[in-house]
Each structure stands twice: as structure tokens, then as C-alpha cells.
Amino acid sequence: MRTVSFKRPAKRAGLYGVAAFFSFFAAAPILWMIITAFKGDWDLYRSRGSPFLFNKYPTVGNEPSPVVDSPTLENLRLLFFETNFTTFLWNSLAVGVLVVVITLIISIPAAYSLARLTGRWGERSGITIFLVYLIPPTLLFIPLFRIVVYLGLNDTLWSMVVVYPTLTIPFCTWLLSGFFKSIPKDLEEAAMVDGYSRLMAFLKVVMPLSLPGVIAVVVFTFSLTLHEFIYALTFVSSSAHRTVSVGVPTELIRGDVFFWQSLVAAAAIVAIPVAIVYSFLLDRLVAGFTMGAVKG
Amino acid sequence: MLLPATVYILALVGLPFLIAIVYSVTDVTVGDTSLDFVGLDNFRRIIKTPQFQRALSNTLFFAIVSQVLIVVLATALAELLSRDFRGKRVVWFLIILPWATPIALGTVAWLWLLDSQFSPIDWVLRSVNLLGPGTLLGPEDHMVFLGREGLAMASVIMVHVWRLLPLAAVIVLAGLTTIPRDILDQAEVDGAGFWRILFRIKIPLIFPIISIAILFGLILTFGDMAVVFVLTRGGPIYYTQVLPTWAYFVGIEGGSLAEGAAIALFLFPLLLAVAILVLRSSRRMEIS
Numbered sequence: 001m002r003t004v005s006f007k008r009p010a011k012r013a014g015l016y017g018v019a020a021f022f023s024f025f026a027a028a029p030i031l032w033m034i035i036t037a038f039k040g041d042w043d044l045y046r047s048r049g050s051p052f053l054f055n056k057y058p059t060v061g062n063e064p065s066p067v068v069d070s071p072t073l074e075n076l077r078l079l080f081f082e083t084n085f086t087t088f089l090w091n092s093l094a095v096g097v098l099v100v101v102i103t104l105i106i107s108i109p110a111a112y113s114l115a116r117l118t119g120r121w122g123e124r125s126g127i128t129i130f131l132v133y134l135i136p137p138t139l140l141f142i143p144l145f146r147i148v149v150y151l152g153l154n155d156t157l158w159s160m161v162v163v164y165p166t167l168t169i170p171f172c173t174w175l176l177s178g179f180f181k182s183i184p185k186d187l188e189e190a191a192m193v194d195g196y197s198r199l200m201a202f203l204k205v206v207m208p209l210s211l212p213g214v215i216a217v218v219v220f221t222f223s224l225t226l227h228e229f230i231y232a233l234t235f236v237s238s239s240a241h242r243t244v245s246v247g248v249p250t251e252l253i254r255g256d257v258f259f260w261q262s263l264v265a266a267a268a269i270v271a272i273p274v275a276i277v278y279s280f281l282l283d284r285l286v287a288g289f290t291m292g293a294v295k296g
Numbered sequence: 297m298l299l300p301a302t303v304y305i306l307a308l309v310g311l312p313f314l315i316a317i318v319y320s321v322t323d324v325t326v327g328d329t330s331l332d333f334v335g336l337d338n339f340r341r342i343i344k345t346p347q348f349q350r351a352l353s354n355t356l357f358f359a360i361v362s363q364v365l366i367v368v369l370a371t372a373l374a375e376l377l378s379r380d381f382r383g384k385r386v387v388w389f390l391i392i393l394p395w396a397t398p399i400a401l402g403t404v405a406w407l408w409l410l411d412s413q414f415s416p417i418d419w420v421l422r423s424v425n426l427l428g429p430g431t432l433l434g435p436e437d438h439m440v441f442l443g444r445e446g447l448a449m450a451s452v453i454m455v456h457v458w459r460l461l462p463l464a465a466v467i468v469l470a471g472l473t474t475i476p477r478d479i480l481d482q483a484e485v486d487g488a489g490f491w492r493i494l495f496r497i498k499i500p501l502i503f504p505i506i507s508i509a510i511l512f513g514l515i516l517t518f519g520d521m522a523v524v525f526v527l528t529r530g531g532p533i534y535y536t537q538v539l540p541t542w543a544y545f546v547g548i549e550g551g552s553l554a555e556g557a558a559i560a561l562f563l564f565p566l567l568l569a570v571a572i573l574v575l576r577s578s579r580r581m582e583i584s
Binding site (some may be wrong): 019022027030044045047112113114131132136137139140142143146147166169170226227229244245249253258263266267268272279285286289290 | 474547553
């Protein structure tokens with residue numbers, strides 16, 4: 001990180017100009033979602049009114065409005081009380097956390113052994129494990145569905161918990177192995193000379209140094225489970241076991257009728273807290289990618 | 297210690313991958329699940345269809361254009377985020393928002409933003425006098441983003457860029473932070489300006505990690521069809537159909553599992569070659 005010398009105002013203006021451009025591109029849709037979440041139907045479908053303001057139905061005097069006027073909590077009521085939204089949130093959280101745990105339990109030992117394998121073999125296995133990613137989910141989900149049915153997991157949260165690590169383990173193993181490689185072997189060996197077992201040396205010396213890598217892995221894994229759509233759509237058919245990304249659209253798009261305001265409310269309700277957490281992890285996230293992907 | 301990972305991947309990626317390859321050389325359908333070997337007939341038949349050819353060229357166009365945009369924008373964004381300035385955490389929070397939105401829901405929101413009648417983007421264009429009778433984009437009152445050949449593709453690409461940019465920026469930023477400070481200081485002392493430092497020093501040094509970002513983008517472009525699936529379902533006609541969505545429509549909605557598998561397999565060799573090249577070059581990087 002370096003501090004820009006703000007001696008030249010033009011430079012500073014340029015910097016904030018670029019920041020404003022990117023912030024607008026990324027966040028304007030979210031801002032629109034937040035406003036739209038409180039809009040009544042009349043306001044939403046009125047193409048003359050500003051989509052970024054609340055427009056009132058033009059009534060005369062004290063006459064009560066014949067439509068649901070903006071801003072309204074009606075859409076949030078629909079989302080929270082007439083769909084299983086809270087269940088979807090819990091399901092997404094549960095699946096996300098379990099997948100993160102499984103990914104870490106499986107990736108860490110694999111990455112560590114890859115990192116300490118010497119010579120070409122270690123490098124090749126590292127590449128091979130990454131190549132697993134190239135097999136598109138579109139190709140896998142039909143056979144996977146059969147396997148899920150065979151295991152008796154269809155229509156349960158466990159179907160996703162079991163399958164999602166296939167999306168995360170390859171990348172996480174690859175990233176962590178880069179991380180572990182960047183930690184000198186001497187550190188562990190010194191700890192082992194001091195009487196630690198290999199496992200203890202790993203836990204006491206390597207793991208604390210690898211925290212940014214683990215954080216990068218956790219964030220990456222959690223994001224993927226939150227985004228995942230095709231498997232969740234195929235494996236789970238009952239509403240009570242759906243996650244946010246499939247549950248919300250299936251309940252709020254009924255035939256041709258879209259409950260737009262509640263749909264975008266759901267998107268914003270998920271995005272904002274998640275983005276807050278990510279923004280606090282930024283520095284460690286970047287450090288995780290730096291050590292894992294660049295220096296490895 | 298590699299065993300759990302290997303078993304997991306073999307059981308839940310290797311096995312279904314093999315099943316999919318078997319499917320692609322048989323005549324299996326949803327209705328008739330008996331596996332009769334037909335050789336490469338599925339591939340031969342698919343290649344001849346105009347839908348497939350369109351989907352293939354769309355896929356390549358979509359992938360290349362979106363990756364170019366993502367790389368250019370991610371480099372600019374990473375360059376910005378590698379500096380310290382007041383309000384940086386807020387900027388970062390705003391920028392990461394698309395990546396924190398579940399993609400299916402984010403795309404549904406874009407569906408309305410790009411709506412043929414009610415698009416808020418149309419409204420903005422009209423209110424700054426760019427759209428409507430007698431204006432630059434006129435004479436119609438609506439852009440109909442998702443209903444016109446070029447615009448539909450541009451819309452799909454834009455949403456894809458919107459969603460992947462935060463991840464790509466983090467990866468490029470990780471690269472930028474590894475460039476030793478003294479190299480940049482020396483360049484400044486020698487009188488190199490911003491652009492010269494960017495193009496002559498930073499970009500060459502972080503090129504390997506940029507290629508990792510590209511690889512990721514490609515994988516997510518070919519593997520994750522949510523944007524096209526929700527936004528246009530491949531339409532209008534076949535104008536935004538890409539191989540993953542086409543495989544889904546043929547294989548699942550059309551019920552022809554064998555043809556669907558063959559379509560999905562089509563890009564695998566190409567991706568494999570790209571990935572090996574990228575991973576090899578990235579591992580050779582020695583900059584610190």
C-alpha cells in the first residue's frame with residue numbers, strides 16, 4: 001500500500017473520478033434494488049416516474065390513494081411472511097458453513113502434502129487438481145443427480161453439502177498449496193527439533209502464518225455456495241430445503257408473474273451484509289491470493 | 297494426506313465425468329435410458345446444426361470480449377485499490393457488492409433494469425435526451441436491450457462483467473502488491489510517468505497473475521450459465537445462445553441426454569490446452 005501524495009489536485013480528482021466510476025457501475029443496481037424494494041406496483045409500472053424516487057399516486061385533497069403507495073413495506077411482508085425466505089437464508093447459511101468446513105478439512109492436508117512433495121511430481125499434481133475445474137457443471141449435473149439419488153440424498157440439504165465441495169476443493173487446494181510452499185520448511189523443522197510432532201509443528205507454526213490463505217479460501221467457498229444455481233435447482237425439489245438463489249426465484253416468479261420488488265429486496269438483503277463482511281476481510285483476502293497464487 | 301481429496305474428486309467429479317463421456321457416445325434420452333453405443337454420431341450431427349455453430353461462435357465471442365473488458369477494468373480497479381485514500385473501505389464495499397449478490401437474484405434484477413418497456417436505464421437515457429424522438433439513440437422510446445441481436449449480446453456481456461469484476465480485481469490487486477516498492481521508486485526517480493510505469497513495469501510483472509484471472513473468468517464463463525439462462529434464455533432466436541445453455545436446453549429440456557453431454561464436452565479440449573498454458577506460465581513467475 002502506498003499513500004498518494006495529494007500535492008496535485010488534478011491527481012486527486014482523477015483518483016476519485018475513477019473510484020466514483022467503478023462504485024457507480026458496481027453499486028447503482030444495488031441502490032436501485034433498495035429503492036425498488038419499497039415501491040408499490042403502481043409506482044413500479046409507471047414508466048414516466050423516476051425509477052430512483054418514490055412517486056405518489058396523484059390524489060385530490062384528502063382522498064385516500066386507490067393503490068398501494070410508495071414507500072411501502074408490503075413487498076418485505078410478502079417476502080418474509082408469504083415465502084420461505086427465512087428458511088432459505090438459514091439453508092444457505094447452513095450449506096455454506098458446512099461446505100466451508102468440509103473444504104478446509106479436505107483441502108488443507110492435500111495442499112500441505114502437495115506443497116511438500118518435491119520435484120516435478122508435486123507441481124504436476126497441483127496442476128492436475130486445478131484442471132478438475134475445467135469440467136463444466138453443465139456436463140456433470142445429470143450424472144451427479146443419479147449419484148445423489150443413489151445415495152438417497154435427493155431433496156435434502158445434504159445433496160448440496162456433499163456435492164459443492166467438488167466446486168471448491170480443487171481451487172482451494174491449489175491456492176493453499178501455493179501458500180504452504182511460501183512458508184520455509186526450516187520453520188517447521190526447527191519446531192520439530194524443539195520436540196513438536198509434525199502435526200503439532202504444522203498446527204503451531206504453519207497454520208498461523210497461513211491465516212490469510214484460509215480466509216481467502218473461506219470467502220471463495222462461501223461465495224460459490226451462495227451463487228450456485230444449477231445443482232441446487234436440480235437436486236432439491238421441496239421449498240423447505242432450497243437455498244436463497246433457487247428458492248427466492250421459484251417462489252416469487254409464478255408463471256409469467258414476477259414479484260419484482262420482493263425479488264430485488266431478497267437480492268439486496270443477502271448482498272449487503274455479505275459485502276460488509278468481505279470488505280472487512282479485504283486486506284487478508286488480497287494477501288491470501290498474493291501468497292497462494294503468486295508466490296507459490 | 298492427499299487421499300481424502302483424491303477420493304472425493306474421483307467419486308464426485310471423475311465418476312460423473314466418465315458417465316457423461318459415455319452418454320455422449322450413446323443414444324441415451326430421458327425417456328429411454330438404455331445405453332446403445334453410437335460412436336461419434338452425436339458429435340457429427342451436432343456440428344452440422346446451425347444452432348450449434350451459432351452457439352459456438354457466440355461462446356467464443358462472449359468469452360473473449362468479456363475477458364478483455366474484465367482484464368482492462370480489473371487492472372484499472374486494482375491500480376486504484378493499491379493506493380491509500382480516504383473512503384477506500386466504502387469504495388471497496390460498493391465495488392464488492394455484485395460478487396456478494398447471489399448471481400441468479402442479481403440477474404433477475406438486471407432483467408428488470410433491461411426490460412423492454414420499464415427499463416430504468418431507458419428512463420435515464422430519455423431524461424438526459426439521448427433516447428426518444430429526435431435524439432442520438434432515438435426515434436423509439438425504448439432501447440429493447442434484450443430483444444435486439446447486438447444489444448442482447450452486449451447486455452449479457454455487461455452483466456457478466458459486472459458480476460466477475462470484483463473477483464478479477466482482487467486477483468490482480470494481489471499481483472500488484474507483490475511488486476517490490478524499490479522497483480517502482482527507482483522508476484519514478486528515473487522520471488517514468490504513470491502510464492510508462494503501468495505498461496512497462498507493472499503489467500509485464502503481473503502478467504502471470506492476470507492470466508490466472510483470465511483462466512478463472514473463462515472457467516466461470518463456460519461453466520456457469522446463470523446469466524444467459526436467466527437474462528435471455530439464449531434469445532432472441534439464438535443470438536445469445538452459448539454452449540452451456542444450449543447443452544442444458546438440448547439435454548434437459550429437450551431430454552436428449554446424449555446430445556446435451558456431447559455439446560457440453562465440446563470445449564473441454566480447448567479449455568484444457570488454455571489452462572495448462574496459463575498454469576505453467578504463472579508458476580514460473582519470480583518477482584520477489
